[in-house]
Amino acid sequence: MxxxxxxxxxxxxxxxxxxxxxxxxxxxxxxxxxxxxxTVALDEERVAVLKTDMLVGKTDVPRGMSSWQAARKxxxxxxxxxxxxxxxxKAALVSLGxxxxxxxxxxxxxxxxLNSGAREYGAYVIGGDTGEASDLVIAVSxxxxxxxxxxxxxxxxxxxxxxxxxxFFGKSSAGLRLLLDGCAASEDLRExxxxxxFMPQARLKEGLALADSLAVTSSIDSSDGLVWSLNELCxxxxxxxxxxxxxxxxxxxYFADFNGLDALxxxxxxxxxxxxxxxxxxxxxxxAEVAIERAGGSLLPIGKVVREKQIFLELDGKKQIVEPRGxxxxxxxx
Amino acid sequence: MxxxxxxxxxxxxxxxxxxxxxxxxxxxxxxxxxxxxxTVALDEERVAVLKTDMLVGKTDVPRGMSSWQAARKxxxxxxxxxxxxxxxxKAALVSLGxxxxxxxxxxxxxxxxLNSGAREYGAYVIGGDTGEASDLVIAVSxxxxxxxxxxxxxxxxxxxxxxxxxxFFGKSSAGLRLLLDGCAASEDLRExxxxxxFMPQARLKEGLALADSLAVTSSIDSSDGLVWSLNELCxxxxxxxxxxxxxxxxxxxYFADFNGLDALxxxxxxxxxxxxxxxxxxxxxxxAEVAIERAGGSLLPIGKVVREKQIFLELDGKKQIVEPRGxxxxxxxx
Numbered sequence: 001m002x003x004x005x006x007x008x009x010x011x012x013x014x015x016x017x018x019x020x021x022x023x024x025x026x027x028x029x030x031x032x033x034x035x036x037x038x039t040v041a042l043d044e045e046r047v048a049v050l051k052t053d054m055l056v057g058k059t060d061v062p063r064g065m066s067s068w069q070a071a072r073k074x075x076x077x078x079x080x081x082x083x084x085x086x087x088x089x090k091a092a093l094v095s096l097g098x099x100x101x102x103x104x105x106x107x108x109x110x111x112x113x114l115n116s117g118a119r120e121y122g123a124y125v126i127g128g129d130t131g132e133a134s135d136l137v138i139a140v141s142x143x144x145x146x147x148x149x150x151x152x153x154x155x156x157x158x159x160x161x162x163x164x165x166x167x168f169f170g171k172s173s174a175g176l177r178l179l180l181d182g183c184a185a186s187e188d189l190r191e192x193x194x195x196x197x198f199m200p201q202a203r204l205k206e207g208l209a210l211a212d213s214l215a216v217t218s219s220i221d222s223s224d225g226l227v228w229s230l231n232e233l234c235x236x237x238x239x240x241x242x243x244x245x246x247x248x249x250x251x252x253x254y255f256a257d258f259n260g261l262d263a264l265x266x267x268x269x270x271x272x273x274x275x276x277x278x279x280x281x282x283x284x285x286x287x288a289e290v291a292i293e294r295a296g297g298s299l300l301p302i303g304k305v306v307r308e309k310q311i312f313l314e315l316d317g318k319k320q321i322v323e324p325r326g327x328x329x330x331x332x333x334x
Numbered sequence: 335m336x337x338x339x340x341x342x343x344x345x346x347x348x349x350x351x352x353x354x355x356x357x358x359x360x361x362x363x364x365x366x367x368x369x370x371x372x373t374v375a376l377d378e379e380r381v382a383v384l385k386t387d388m389l390v391g392k393t394d395v396p397r398g399m400s401s402w403q404a405a406r407k408x409x410x411x412x413x414x415x416x417x418x419x420x421x422x423x424k425a426a427l428v429s430l431g432x433x434x435x436x437x438x439x440x441x442x443x444x445x446x447x448l449n450s451g452a453r454e455y456g457a458y459v460i461g462g463d464t465g466e467a468s469d470l471v472i473a474v475s476x477x478x479x480x481x482x483x484x485x486x487x488x489x490x491x492x493x494x495x496x497x498x499x500x501x502f503f504g505k506s507s508a509g510l511r512l513l514l515d516g517c518a519a520s521e522d523l524r525e526x527x528x529x530x531x532f533m534p535q536a537r538l539k540e541g542l543a544l545a546d547s548l549a550v551t552s553s554i555d556s557s558d559g560l561v562w563s564l565n566e567l568c569x570x571x572x573x574x575x576x577x578x579x580x581x582x583x584x585x586x587x588y589f590a591d592f593n594g595l596d597a598l599x600x601x602x603x604x605x606x607x608x609x610x611x612x613x614x615x616x617x618x619x620x621x622a623e624v625a626i627e628r629a630g631g632s633l634l635p636i637g638k639v640v641r642e643k644q645i646f647l648e649l650d651g652k653k654q655i656v657e658p659r660g661x662x663x664x665x666x667x668x
Binding site for chain 1: 344371394432465468479
């Protein structure tokens with residue numbers, strides 16, 4: 001989870017970079033280190049797809065979230081990365097660090113939550129390891145198999161492509177404010193916003209349909225926030241984006257109004273959201289849209305790919321540069 | 335690491351059992367849950383092999399062990415399970431929980447240690463995740479591919495088979511006593527014993543050679559202690575063992591003499607040791623021995639498989655039943 005910790009010293013991306021530099025590279029890897037998943041060639045056509053993502057109780061489990069939800073969510077976080085690459089998850093391994101204070105019931109709940117997270121998306125938990133730790137630590141590794149040519153990378157966006165997302169933004173961000181910052185909301189609104197934090201859904205059907213459509217040039221999920229994801233696609237594709245619309249969930253607008261917050265900011269910089277952020281060949285927009293709709297989802301265009309390596313936001317006639325930082329305010333162009 | 339924690343409440347095996355009961359089973363899994371690795375079928379002949387094992391700083395890293403060694407060892411622990419199944423490791427994923435107190439240099443060391451552990455055995459670290467945690471947590475997942483028929487399971491031992499190991503026992507156990515219990519040893523002895531804790535070696539070449547020989551009926555590593563491993567093979571094969579010789583390292587005999595300890599006990603109940611414990615078809619003993627010797631190792635017979643589901647130890651004409659518990663004294667038969 002990119003959202004957790006280290007602000008005081010090294011950032012998570014700096015840490016990953018420090019480690020990456022010490023690693024020899026598997027010959028024949030065709031996915032750049034730092035994409036959402038890693039691959040190992042199986043034969044000429046197929047690759048094994050692997051991913052690990054971990055949840056730490058102290059930083060990633062807000063008060064009120066059950067052990068069942070935490071375990072399920074850890075699987076969903078991993079599935080979301082598979083969704084963004086268009087890969088069906090097949091099997092999961094789990095390493096559990098368990099504090100002594102956990103009860104028998106918590107451990108059963110963790111087992112059930114892991115199973116639910118996997119089974120909701122067609123995968124199975126096939127093994128694991130456990131040990132004592134001070135924090136609850138749930139590290140899930142996911143495994144799948146796909147055809148190399150079906151994989152949607154972070155690095156294929158081209159000028160003229162359409163930038164699109166699979167849903168509306170800001171709910172998790174608002175939910176976290178409710179849980180952590182003492183913001184207020186009506187009971188109904190509260191339930192929707194908090195449920196988006198406790199019970200996230202991965203856009204797997206959408207991701208698989210998009211991979212089938214062959215219309216997608218780059219793809220990522222939005223687990224670190226919309227701007228962070230846009231920036232990753234830009235950086236790894238060597239392009240820029242002109243964003244002309246930001247789909248903000250209605251619930252987020254109400255919530256922001258009521259609490260004197262900026263709804264746009266909640267939508268742009270929220271994390272823990274599991275929409276897909278993609279670029280689509282303009283001539284194949286129709287195919288992508290139909291594919292997603294058949295899968296029961298919807299595809300919302302939010303802008304287009306440009307040559308200049310910046311993210312521009314043009315709303316209500318005002319054009320701004322969005323700074324490529326996660327979890328921070330964007331700055332307006334002078 | 336089966337050695338860690340939970341004695342006060344639920345044991346690690348009870349925890350795994352609690353969780354296992356809540357999991358649906360992947361159709362077509364042919365390895366029982368609880369073997370050293372998990373598998374997913376790739377085609378008629380080949381399976382993907384997956385394994386995760388985790389190290390927690392608080393319980394698994396004795397004082398004096400460097401971050402480099404801890405990271406390397408986590409990979410080696412996983413490789414050892416692949417060795418026991420006769421599978422070549424290809425790629426590793428790493429989830430890191432890092433305490434805030436870790437320095438830039440520690441993180442680089444962890445990166446180098448992960449790389450060393452993988453490269454020593456022909457594998458590569460291909461991805462990972464990191465987050466803040468109270469303890470150092472290193473969870474490694476290992477991936478490989480093998481032919482189904484080559485896999486050496488825990489569950490194939492038959493009465494009459496020869497029980498064998500790939501080396502002498504007790505060094506890690508003695509090394510841990512030196513590090514944790516204030517035992518004493520000469521400088522040279524100390525170096526050997528502690529090095530077996532800090533710089534364990536997985537018997538990968540031996541495991542691959544044994545798989546090639548097709549002489550092995552069951553196999554496990556000894557990471558939880560020799561008796562624990564023998565018991566697992568018995569339990570999962572539905573047999574018993576008559577053990578007539580326990581290979582104790584000379585260094586362990588000196589160490590035990592000097593400290594008034596029982597060398598046999600150190601050898602039987604030590605953990606963190608990465609020898610292979612196998613059963614061999616008696617008619618193919620020669621093939622197994624030659625295979626191991628060509629790989630640069632040695633194969634030591636220690637007993638034979640019997641029908642009665644007990645582990646008997648017959649040394650110096652005295653026959654005892656070894657209780658199937660790890661880390662505990664064995665009890666003599668009245």
